[in-house]
């Protein structure tokens with residue numbers, strides 16, 4: 001099963017491109033999935049993706065195709081990720097945020113505000129019995145450091161991994177919405193009614209320095225705040241999508257942005273929005289959605305970057321090439337099990353580990369300029385997208401802590417939805433032993449896998465071992481160079497020593513000096 005959906009998105013020509021080449025573009029559409037690009041040598045190359053969005057595409061069409069299925073999945077416990085990738089100035093941030101997160105026309109709204117609305121909307125309309133907790137955090141990877149955009153004092157957060165949460169950012173500030181019925185009860189505006197007054201006062205005592213907006217029940221609020229307090233985390237409760245967007249907007253204002261010749265407001269960091277939706281019904285489900293607005297790849301001669309901006313560009317390009325290496329390794333790894341995937345080579349690839357190679361439905365949006373002046377960068381973005389289309393993984397529902405969801409006689413299996421449907425049909429017609437046999441066959445064939453199996457633990461162990469081997473190999477390289485330098489120093493010293501000895505011998509054999517020595 002292929003897991004990474006890849007779309008191409010061409011923004012409208014900008015003023016500079018128009019003044020350089022008029023209205024000409026290097027792209028010709030074939031159908032909704034294919035197009036032809038003319039490279040710098042006027043050679044034509046055809047690409048086929050899951051969807052192509054041309055210059056006049058509407059933001060809501062992009063949301064519907066790219067994000068809506070993922071948002072629906074996340075609410076039902078299937079992890080999702082949306083990544084915008086492309087050259088600097090190609091429209092990644094515009095696609096993600098729109099022209100302005102809080103203040104823009106409805107039709108111009110980007111993916112992020114639509115996703116926030118979508119999540120709150122689905123939760124609000126869902127089954128009364130369902131209980132959802134929505135959490136939201138926001139970090140940027142700037143110069144290889146993970147910074148909390150809700151709290152800039154946390155500027156070197158660690159990325160960790162656990163069986164429960166997968167990859168996560170440890171100690172990050174979270175916006176939280178907890179609701180017993182998914183129905184926010186109070187609008188923002190500063191007028192508090194009991195129990196909100198009590199909650200606000202208590203929360204301020206327990207967690208100094210945070211803003212309490214709304215949380216539905218005293219129990220839920222105190223429980224979450226108390227838990228967060230114990231875990232040493234910060235918490236910002238929010239009641240609805242409008243408040244969540246306000247939080248996000250203040251986080252966006254904290255992003256590292258710089259001015260280059262290619263983009264007046266160029267992102268100098270990779271920005272990662274992390275949503276977690278926990279649902280407590282009969283079984284506990286939790287889905288994680290990450291939206292990633294990558295910093296753009298840059299050519300220093302085009303951006304005119306110098307000094308700090310150039311240093312930022314080098315770090316950005318390095319992490320993007322680490323991302324390329326992971327994609328390359330993953331396209332091979334789907335056929336060769338145990339192949340080392342270099343996730344730990346950069347913070348970006350580590351944070352994207354689950355999105356690229358794990359249990360996540362991922363869509364990669366390749367943002368491009370349609371101008372002939374950027375044809376070579378556009379081509380390289382599209383080639384990256386093409387490679388990513390070949391990554392295979394398995395997206396699975398995250399059922400946690402409920403024995404009922406486990407298959408008979410087996411440990412908690414992670415399954416593709418279609419496999420589960422087939423098994424369910426089989427259960428109605430076949431003996432339970434035969435269904436179990438079928439499940440074992442599915443595992444053996446790699447159709448779905450058992451996270452507790454020896455094989456999976458072995459893969460994790462091999463990952464850790466190969467990362468240790470790589471760092472040891474690096475250390476050996478450094479030491480070999482050092483030994484070489486010391487050898488050279490030693491040879492130079494030996495030569496000097498020899499030359500000095502020769503000088504002394506020559507001096508001793510000189511008649512004039514030997515007379516002085518004797519006289520002395």
Ligand SMILES: Nc1ncnc2c1ncn2[C@@H]1O[C@H](COP(=O)(O)OP(=O)(O)OP(=O)(O)O)[C@@H](O)[C@H]1O
Pocket residue numbers: 011012014086087088089090091092093094095099263265266267268294295296297367
């Ligand atoms: N679909 C679009 N419609 C109108 N304007 C757009 C569109 N996409 C991008 N733009 C404009 O193009 C410029 C560059 O876009 P944006 O900042 O989103 O690029 P980027 O890929 O995020 O660049 P960087 O990597 O440097 O941050 C902005 O002024 C933005 O408003």
